Amino acid sequence: MLNDALQDHVITHSFSDESGTVFFNQVTGETLGVSLSKEQLAKLLFATEIDTTVQPEEIVSLSRMIKLPLFYTESSDEF
Amino acid sequence: MDLANLIIQLFIVPERALQLDEAQWVPVIRILRHQQLLARYAEQLRVNQLFEQLPDYAKHHMLNTEVLANKQCHQVLFEADELVRLFAPLNVEPVFLKGAAYSLGYRLSVGKGRTYSDIDILVPKEAIIAVEQRLSLHGYFSEPMSDYDQRYYRRWTHEIPPVRHHSRGTVLDIHHNLVPPVSGRAPEMHFFDSHLQVSAEGHKMLSLAGLTLHSLIHLLFNEDFKNAFRDLTDLHLLFSQCTEQDWQQLVQLAQQTGFEFELFLASRYCETLLHSPIPKSFRQQLDKVRPNKLRMRLLDAMFLRVLCPRHPVIDRWPHKMADWLVWLRGHWLKMPLPILIWHLLAKSSKGLLVALLGKSYFEPERR
């Protein structure tokens, strides 16, 4: 589910202690860790409105790794 | 057999690799690494299914370089996409040259295991300023360089000072011609208009004939032969992929742009040193531009030395002499006399200072 939403060249791992998920861009080497489990990420992906608990900077970072719903990324296209 | 010859033999007859024991590989690996050819040789040994039979020492170092070459291949694809995207609003489609084009043109054997340090692109001369501005807006900045070098680049050469991406470190060389206009030999770029191709991923590059011509101009119309043997193996691989039709185009393009003589030299030395397949009919055609006997012998004496595998452990005085001669020749070709003298003076007075004060005098001490 999460895998379908990954940006090109990005792979991911969610840890067994449910502390979060890490992303790795195989081309640029960029690495990102978020304290969201797979399920929480899925919720974000299939949301129909903006989750206000997620900070704008986190959205920018995350959008480099996964394809977020359009209403998250529209405002930050230049990044 | 001397080491340079051994390395040439290994290229022509990869099976020869199986006769080398571990200790014999040590200088071979060292020279190949210095000549940036380790990954290319590794690729050849794999294609010929010899790799697994090599001693551990050779495999170890070749595997390392394969990982690096592989990474570069992926990276260049990413960088190329970025550049295409970046230039789209300017209506500029960059033409990828040299190493980058070899990697992006997936059908080319010359791209496998080819390593390089910069990405070279060609853009129309009119677009240079817009391209430069757009790049600087997106994190590509030029390296600090002396005023003399800045002026020299802008005024006399076919490129602008290289720019580097601030975080990824990617270095871009941006050209508007294939040859410095100051030489009086810069071709009309429209001759290349019909020699462009687009890769499956949508990256623009020269056709096989165009790539080959650029490769040989770069090798022979030059004063710097540090990577000459690698570039000669590039040419061998390009020549080997040329069909009858590519050859026709190549010869025609060389005539149109005035580089027939360089094509003659390239095919001569590829054939002599690497046994490249040069079709007989074209060889005869190129014989028209063959110089007189004396000049031919002089050229051979220089080029057969500078185009060989090189490393300080194998260099003797004739090599150094040849280096010096081709360096002079390269400058001579590229610049009309008054500018040549000026350039050499500026360079050599600095050279003298470096000899006197030590290289470090000119570089900030890092702490």
Place this chain on the structure above:
Amino acid sequence: MSSSVQYLLLPPFCFEVKTDIPFVASNLKQVYGPRLIDSAECPDYFVSVQKAEGIRKFYRPQARFFSDQQEPFQPLQQQQAYAMLEWGMNWCVASHEMQYVIIHAAVLAKGNKAILFPAPPGSGKSTLTAWLAFHGWRLLSDEMALIQPHSRQVTPFVRPICLKNNSIQLAKAWFPEGNFSTVASDTHKGDVIHLSPPESSWQQHTEPAEIVGIVFPNYKVDTTLDIYQLTKTQGFMQFATNAFNYGVIGTQGFSTLCNVIEQVPSFEIFYNDLSAVSEFLLQELIDGSC
């Protein structure tokens, strides 16, 4: 000026070392002892430290480092030449070796159970490393952990411990019998010295070990020992920050690090009491693991 050419047999690698600076040669002998040999069949890297030419021979003399014909660093003051050689050898490994996942970390072990100490400079990592190495722990590495991809196995790469500033006097007082290099003063890391690990660590320099824990050390003057267990995500991010070649080797590096973090606990510790740290490591990580 005559140059000496010798070889360092430092499994898994072998270096040809050339220098025309006499104190570099004597430091090599002091620090590496019998690992410094006169001939070797298959050197992997060809390094040299040479006096800079020109007027710089006489005025504030400098040294230059070469890996074969390549010069990765700016010249340094000549009195720093030995430290430069040590860093240059690290550079060779970090920029060429792609068959290990290489982490900037010290590695110490009991038997075949290893603990990784990844840490930025200034965390007191090297002082801790030196203390542990001379108190019954086996040193596998001071700066670079070589992890076999897709496993928890660390290959030793035994090298001297690089001590900085205040810890130099401390170490000299603790281990008066230790084999120390001369001091390189005023480097980008401050004053540094290289200390050869105990003979027992050298003796076992071909025996790999399994990672059983990762500890991020922070020396803190007023704290005996505070221990925080990290979540796996936190541990991973700190771990990856210290990886040298992970961006280059790509997927293999990423999944190896994920795999290690999944299998072993990671801790951040704040300490000033080294024996308390040792005690904690033994109880929590060495005896606790199977």
